[in-house]
Amino acid sequence: MITPTLHPLPGTEHGGLPYLPAGPGTVLWGRLPCDGDAPVLRVEPGRRFVVDTVSHEGILEDQGRDPLRWFAERGVEAADVPRDAVEVAATVEHDPLRWGPHVVTGPVEVAGARPGDVLSVTVEDLALRCGHGVVSNRHGRGALPGEFPLAGGTGPFSVLARVDAAPDATGTGTGSMPVAPGDARRVRFPLRPFLGLVGVATPGQRLHSVPPGMHGGNLDVSLLGVGSTLHLPVQVDGAGFYVGDPHYAQGDGEVALTAFEAPLRAVLRVDLVPAAAVRLRDVLWAETPELLVPIGLDPDLDEAVRRAVRTAVALLADLGMHPAHAYAYLSAAGDFAVSQVVDRVCGVHGTIRKADLAELLGARA
Known part of the structure; x- marks a missing residue:
């Protein structure tokens, strides 16, 4: 077996x-x-x-x-x-x-x-x-x-x-x-x-x-x-x-x-x-050894994307990035995927590579 x-x-x-x-x-x-x-x-x-x-x-x-x-x-x-x-x-x-x-x-x-x-x-x-x-x-x-x-x-x-x-x-x-x-x-x-x-x-x-x-x-x-x-x-x-x-x-x-x-x-x-x-409130996020994972939820899939992006910006700003630079970075190097579209409330999650943030994470440590 x-x-x-x-x-x-x-x-x-x-x-x-x-x-x-x-x-x-x-x-x-x-x-x-x-x-x-x-x-x-x-x-x-x-x-x-x-x-x-x-x-x-x-x-x-x-x-x-x-x-x-x-x-x-x-x-x-x-x-x-x-x-x-x-x-x-x-x-x-x-x-x-x-x-x-x-x-x-x-x-x-x-x-x-x-x-x-x-x-x-x-x-x-x-x-x-x-x-x-x-x-x-x-x-x-x-x-x-x-x-x-x-x-x-x-x-x-x-x-x-x-x-x-x-x-x-x-x-x-x-x-x-x-x-x-x-x-x-x-x-x-x-x-x-x-x-x-x-x-x-x-x-x-x-x-x-x-x-x-x-x-x-x-x-x-x-x-x-x-x-x-x-x-x-x-x-x-x-x-x-x-x-x-x-x-x-x-x-x-x-x-x-x-x-x-x-x-x-x-x-x-x-x-x-x-x-x-607690440094960030009213947000959902996760992480893996390699990634930060901001999560956005809403019955409307477009709004779920927006919420995931806002959470991603907040995570990066908390690490020391200017919000406008965080937004630009996400467009250049962040990925956003649909978690699911079948649970009445749609889910979107982003992935941000921790390796990209080595200087920021090192300063936080």
Whole structure:
């Protein structure tokens, strides 16, 4: 087997780290945690922990809410369907007419977190939990809602994707899917695992899991894999951190509606920037070892681009560039990509090479 199936672990630790499983009592289905939700784990800032995620694909109501049957019909052995996915489908409350599709693990209380602080979430490791996943288009959604699913199709159109080579020490791996129904030929592509949904709790009622916002949530920024850090403005005491929507691969845009959706086991570290030390407010951004990643969100894609550019200018100005020079630099050397156009609120992310900013970053250090 290329990728052994990682079922839920016994106990509350894994490899000496706190372990948070994904199952009844530790997940919400289709909604995001709010300040009224009791934490399912408590961690100190700077502490690493392990968390499991469950993919919604294969367990949803329009797929029968029976992952053992659904995957068996596509040639997957029962032993290779994670047991927590089966348990979530069978027992966790979900209303598909009112709530989103995502299975959300959390909330995690970060000790001492207060509104005005910034929670920095670093992805230290991502392990594939099985050797298969799903890409779906459904209900006239996606980038071409009037054209797909194709005429005559009923329900979701789902393609089973497989892991051909799991990511190695360099982070590279390969996935594939058939080129047509019943065709043995396959199209192959790199695996780039990441958590599509990472966020903090909000005041008031639980939010729908689909639209992202200043709370983070369903950002679907494919760069946020191992080694990345996402900076989130804390909105409630304890932060109420959560994750979900695991991917093995996603193209920028996620045009069909979902990408290579499949469960991940993550090792995460959460650090806290106290409010007095926060330099930029009301912005969303992330970074990798090589890049600064400004993020813009809006229902209108044009405005999402503008917001990403404004955030990029603010990041560069904070490092010491004159805003007009920052704007010019971004035109000469910055890149902006569509994160996704399928989550009600569109997302755009920029990439700024840290190597270009060596003198500025060196002065900040």
